[in-house]
Amino acid sequence: MKPVLEIANLRVGFSDGTAAVRGISLNVLPGETHCLVGESGCGKSVTALSVMSLLGRGAKRSAEVMRFHDRDLTRMSDREMARLRGDKMAMIFQEPxxxxxxxxxxxxxxxxxxxxxxxxxxxxxxxxxxxxxxxxxxxxxxxxxxxxxxxxxxxxxxxxxxxxxxxCEPELLIADEPTTALDVTVQAQILRLLQGLQRQLGLALLLITHDLGIVARMAQRVSVMYAGQIVESATAEALFAAPAHPYTQGLLNCVPIPGKTPRDQPLGSIPGVVPRIGAGFIGCAFRDRCTHATTACSGDIPRRSVAQHHETLCTMAPS
Amino acid sequence: MVRFLLRRAILAAMVTLTVLVVAFALTRLSGDLAVSIAGPNATAEDVATIRKNYGLDRPLPMQFLEWAANAASGDFGRSYLYRAPVAGLIKDRLPITIGLGLSGLTIALLTAIPLGILSAMREGSLLDRAIGLIALIGQAMPSFWLGLVLIIGFGLKLQWLPISGVDTWDGYILPGIVLAFSAIPALLRLTRAGMIEALASDYIRTARAKGLSTASVVLKHALRNASMPVVSVAAVQLGFMLGGSIVIETVFALHGVGYLAWESISKNDFPVVQAVVLLLAMIYVGLTLIADMMNAVLDPRLRAG
Incomplete structure (x- = not known):
């Protein structure tokens, strides 16, 4: 199936020298929900805004491929982008x-x-x-x-x-943390609504969230983002069943699973915060917070396939 | 909406009453009126006669009530200087002052708002700084000097515009420009600040995400939210232009209310002073009320309160 949205090697940098997005690739297929997961500040929202060409001044975007159907978003003028926004691709935000x-x-x-x-x-x-x-x-x-x-x-x-x-019956809907600012009961209603609409209209949904509960409920495919990179991408089942990247494993440990997580043990947490990364950074950005880190983590990290449609960016992964 | 307007109207009425008292009190505080009317060569008898004739020997509250009652029916007494009814004097001069104030405000808004918008859209750029500099120079320029420069340039050298009087409509252009210059800096900065804030807001991101044209995003969605402080200040500026244009009226030889006020204050023509102060205060109150109403139209949240 041809993707609705196809991105390869997207980079976004800001004028203060931070590299917010460092070469991410992802695609969204017609009718699917693709979740982009990560902590605050990992570059999820910047990714979404750069697809929509809504980044402010001072942000620089480059991409090998950024296509909406057959239309090359990297070559479109502001005026052409404005014609597309709100029509074929639409976005909803965190702050209703x-x-x-x-x-x-x-x-x-x-x-x-x-x-x-x-x-x-x-x-x-x-x-x-x-x-x-x-x-x-x-x-x-x-x-x-x-x-x-x-x-x-x-x-x-x-x-x-x-x-x-x-x-305007868009084909792609980008939802950036659409339920984060809402009450839990309202959250559930909005998610149900989005699911229903997607099924009826065949929307491709790029759902950005930090909430793994939402991912488990909504996603067909997941991309886990950390410090401007996608560190793991897989189908939702594969990701929850066999997380390959230590960051994904850490995230899953932070969330209780009813019936599985022992009641008398404390929940896991990942010490530290997402580092701010400049343009020249090499190696794994997670290494300072990772319990498995070795010297190899300071070099170039290869992107490896751990199973079909399951990739990770980690030296530990079997090649 | 009705409650909002009612509250504002009551407030306006109270301000008017206060001004009525203050306008009366100020002229009484400025010295013995009978002495100044009689002039330097008058005898004590003359002064006493004048005091009796003008009713200045009666208790102040009596004088005030009489004046207020007459003022309410449009009778402001007679000018000592012109020996004519005050109401007529003001009525003759008001059109000139209003014409001047409106042309000044129009020129100011037509300049300040587009420049403020441009400045905000290119915040931090060379253009933004250049516009800021122009505003600064405008603020620093004395209006009598600017008036004279314009008279020399456009009136005498180029002979495009009349240099004095308002016998034709284009007589308002030069004094209007001079008046506008004093209002432009504040209006420009307010527009710029309001637009910068509005353009950075979430609803502007939404408007852009909807694919609206730049014109619609800037002029429809941002400007409406940025315009409220501009409306309020423009109303005050118009009041200022109507009351404080004495210098410009002098430079351009326009006999408006400002000139009348200056003349009557310097000659102690107190019925005129009282009437002009009251009139200008009423204009301020009226303009503020209009600004409040316009803001209520602009912002639905105000109407609820």
């Missing part, structure tokens, strides 16, 4: 409280997406907005259209964001 413009009604903000990309009238835009609000489980959509964001709860606002992202 601040992601909507406080000065405009929900309906106006939703309708303008369709007006921009499909050149329809305001009335047609509002019709579609009302239908989608109903679709994402908002009752009385007609009333909500004329409300302002400050009149809605966080969960409702995130539903509005999701509905707004679906206005």
């Amino acid at each position: 409280m601040t992601s909507l413009n406080p000065a405009y009604t929900v309906g106006s903000q939703m309708a303008e997406v369709l007006e921009r990309h499909r050149h329809v009238s305001r009335a047609q835009g509002l019709d579609r907005a009302a239908a989608l609000l109903g679709h994402v489980g908002i009752t009385a959509p007609g009333m909500r259209l004329s409300q302002y964001p400050h009149q809605l709860s966080g969960g409702l606002r995130q539903r509005v964001m999701i509905a707004m992202a679906l206005m």
Whole structure:
């Protein structure tokens, strides 16, 4: 199957010299959920924003391949990118409280997406907005259209964001920690909603999260990111059954699994924090936090295949 | 929305009442009015007569109540200097002052807002710094000097625009530019600061993620949120232009309210002083109320409160 989104060797650096993304490759297939997992500051969001060309000034992006279907994103002008964003590829964000413009009604903000990309009238835009609000489980959509964001709860606002992202029936939806800022019960609702929508619409979903519970629930494939690199990528089953990279193993140890994790033992944790890495860094960025580190970890690390569709970036992996 | 406006209106009424008292008290504090009206060569008898004729011998609260009651019905007494009703004097001059203030504000907004937006979009660039420098120079330039330079340049050398009077509409251009210069720096900085904050916000990222055009992102989504402080300050600036344009009215020989105020203060023509102070205060109050209303239109969150 041809991927919807294909990225090879994406690098993003900032003007202060930090290398936020250091040569990552991933692809998202039609209709699948691909989870990008990692701690805060590992470069997940930067990856997502660079796909959308939404990085601020001061960020430099380069990639060998960055393709949306057959369209080369690396060669597209700002204007062409703007035509694609919100139309064929859409994104929702972590902060539903601040992601909507406080000065405009929900309906106006939703309708303008369709007006921009499909050149329809305001009335047609509002019709579609009302239908989608109903679709994402908002009752009385007609009333909500004329409300302002400050009149809605966080969960409702995130539903509005999701509905707004679906206005033009995108093929790719990038969701950057869409439930992190929400209550646990609302989190579950939003995840269920995303799953349902994906199944109905055949969306390709790139889901960014730090929550392994969400990964277990949502993902078909997983890429684990650490300090700007993908250290392990596998199907969700393979990753949870046989994690190959010490970082992935550490992450899984931090999460209790009902029935499996002994009740009387403390949960695992990974000491230290994600290091800030400059452009010239060589070797494994995890070596200072890794219990298995050897001298080999300071050299070039090969990317190895541990099973079919299961790769890791570690010297320990069998070659 | 109704509650918000009602609260603002009550506040405005209270401010007006306070100003009424203060305007009256200030003229009474500035010395014996009968003596200054009578002039330096008057005898004690003359002063006593004047004091009696103008009712200045009565208790202050009485004088105030009478004045306030008359003012409420539009009668501000007679000017000693012009020997004419004050209301008529002001009515003749108000159009000139308002025309001047509006042309000044229009020129200021048309300059400050686009430059502020440009500055914010290119924050830290050479263009941003150049615009900041222009604003600084504008602020530092004395308005009488700028007025004279413009008169010499555009009026005398190039002969494009009239140098004094407002017999035709283009008479407002040069004084309007001079007035605008004093308002531009503050408006420009506010626009720039507001736009920088707005452009960095999450909802602008959303607007861009929706694929909206740069014009829509900047002018529709960011500017609306950045414009509220600009509206408030522009209202105050307009009030300032209406009341404080004495220097410019003098330079361009425009006989507006500012000139009248200066004249009446220097000649102790207290009925005029009282009326002008009250008028300008009312204008300020009115403008602030209008600004509040405009902000309530701009920001739905204000309407709820």
